[in-house]
Amino acid sequence: MSNSKTEDVDVPPLADTSSFRAPPATARGARTRAALVAAARVVFERDGYLDARLTDITAEAKCSTGSFYTYFASKEEIFLAVIEAAQHDMLHPGFPRLDEDEASPAAVIRASNRAYLEAYKRNARLMLILEQVAVIDPKFREVRRARSRAFAERNARGIKRLQAQGLVDPELDPVVAALSLSGMVGRLAYNVFCLGDKATMKQMVDTTTRLWINGLKLKDE
Template identity: 40%
Template sequence: MAKASVNSPSGPASVETLTTRGRKTRDALLDAARTVFEDVGFPEARVELITAAAQVSYGTFYRYFESKEDVFRVLSDQLFEDIHHRGPSDSTLSPAQRLIAANRTYYQAYRRNARLMAIVEQVATFNDDFRRLRHDHRHQLIDRQARAIARWQQEGLVRQSLDPEMAARAMSAMVDHTLYLWLVQGDEANEALLLDTLDQMCLGALGLDQD
């Protein structure tokens, strides 16, 4: 990935070494960068636009980030951490209830991040580094889903004929593409009906009974 020149010989400071004020400035730059990327897209975004939105000098940007690609990578990591975050697991829920709860948490996170997700998907089509980043994050989610499916197979709750990884990949692709068309591309849909249908499709694909 091409990187812009950095004002400091040692490069941007690490997050761990930042002062409280430095963290606030870095957070302001991240917020500003997200706004710029969402407003004008990745190709048209420039460091000058980010610093203007953050109300800091041009040189200040390079104390914290190497380039617009660098700040976009940090934002992408934050986005996927939010989308793939799992809340506390309720042991009293059945597997079907846990699957639906996990789906709904994912739907809500996708909605919060839909505008930035659209940019990430766009960049992944022409930038190899971000394509790998997108793949790595998707693979983490698929691995987690595949482990759950394999566990449910051992418990006799899910069809034994299914390959856990292939099932997780297919379900993830179905959910992701449906949400992308709805929240990013603007396909009209009844929200409650759409989300309930996705839940039922996932349960049906696994043969998982809903209590």
């Protein structure tokens, strides 16, 4: 919904990396660490978080277990590194920045929905793992809740602007409307890209955009 670069900064990160060790001091070390993170993503997406083993990750990265512990303390920590590497694409997919003075609200909604759905599709296997980990890890579940709330509040600000302009239903609670409509798009993406329900990208973009417009009672300009 948002079309402002400045509003991206209030979305909290998915991974808390404050406890990570200092970055490798050498180029070789940086390559080894990056190879481990890439290998871990392959293994997590293939086997799931619970069944992923450190020995499989080191085998995929073609390095020793000792090398693993040079950079990471545990499976949980390298999972957070995988999320850190992917989260920019998942949180800020970079949809075309439309000129707010020229783009209609409907065009902004469509661009936002398309960007979200395309980013979800690129990261669908990882998103499925995130669902799994959120069920078993209360800390991660709380991070996801805070992130969803931040997205909703950001979109709510956009809805409030449209209400002030007389373009959408003034009786809607902006936050609840944003939670409802954003949740609809997220659940559709999960059902199609993770569970195998059938819908084309065009169908998904067209339908979610129409439901956003209808739900807000957005007036044609």
